[in-house]
Amino acid sequence: MTAQLNPRGDVAVLVPAAGAGVRLGPGAPKALRPLAGEPLLVHAVRRIAAAPSVHTIVVAAPAADVASVRSMLAPVAPVTVVPGGAERQASVAAALAAVPAGPEIVLVHDAARALTPPELVESVAEAVRSGHDAVIPVLAVVDTIKEVDAGERVLGTVDRSALRAVQTPQGFRRSVLAAAHAAAGDPLTDDAGLVEKQGVAVVCVPGSEHALKITRPFDLALAEHLLAAGA
Ligand SMILES: Nc1ccn([C@@H]2O[C@H](COP(=O)(O)OP(=O)(O)OP(=O)(O)O)[C@@H](O)[C@H]2O)c(=O)n1
Numbered sequence: 001m002t003a004q005l006n007p008r009g010d011v012a013v014l015v016p017a018a019g020a021g022v023r024l025g026p027g028a029p030k031a032l033r034p035l036a037g038e039p040l041l042v043h044a045v046r047r048i049a050a051a052p053s054v055h056t057i058v059v060a061a062p063a064a065d066v067a068s069v070r071s072m073l074a075p076v077a078p079v080t081v082v083p084g085g086a087e088r089q090a091s092v093a094a095a096l097a098a099v100p101a102g103p104e105i106v107l108v109h110d111a112a113r114a115l116t117p118p119e120l121v122e123s124v125a126e127a128v129r130s131g132h133d134a135v136i137p138v139l140a141v142v143d144t145i146k147e148v149d150a151g152e153r154v155l156g157t158v159d160r161s162a163l164r165a166v167q168t169p170q171g172f173r174r175s176v177l178a179a180a181h182a183a184a185g186d187p188l189t190d191d192a193g194l195v196e197k198q199g200v201a202v203v204c205v206p207g208s209e210h211a212l213k214i215t216r217p218f219d220l221a222l223a224e225h226l227l228a229a230g231a
């Protein structure tokens, strides 16, 4: 059954899904690879669509797969699909350009974080709604972190108490994200980085273990187990 989005919602979610997935190994573009029999992108969009505040979803798909992604997502939720770019940043910019008038909160969410719970979408959106210009979900860093030189010799141990591992969805006041992308230079790995460069304060909210980014084969295996356990 196709999920209905909320016409009175105030949130647009951009879903960059155009990456190759090199670190996952050879195969189809990562967002189209199966997890428990369905593409990662289907899992991701289903969870976004279940968040009550979501008004619009725009997916940036691999350019060669736009038509097939449209057909694939039609039974899941009403989405707009645009061709992505060579870098994540370009994919996000393409999706942002396709957001209709209305939503004043924009979230950017990796298709690769396919098991992200709808509650995290809502908590990031609510933090923006409450007055923050830019919000990122984070987890504490659990390993000891070493700084090393080019020869893998340890230079020192980093104080991890001030470090955070950053997830998506990242949430922004729409005008703030648009201005950051309009001013963007060399590609950065996340949208909060662009906003930081504009001098905008970025605040953290608690992330979710289920929002792991499926990057390497182990992550895919872990996601299979999490799904089997009810994620
Ligand atoms: N040109 C790109 C590159 C990445 N992404 C998306 O950005 C998200 C985060 O990127 P990552 O998980 O690192 O994906 P890949 O770039 O595909 O991974 P790799 O570096 O292993 O190829 C993913 O949902 C990916 O599809 C995108 O839309 N367009």
Ligand SMILES: C[C@](O)(CO)[C@H](O)COP(=O)(O)O
Pocket (backbone or CB within 6 Å): 088, 110, 166, 167, 168, 189, 190, 191, 213
């Ligand atoms: C946006 C992101 O998922 C936050 O952790 C991450 O920065 C994507 O970067 P990657 O280099 O494509 O893994």
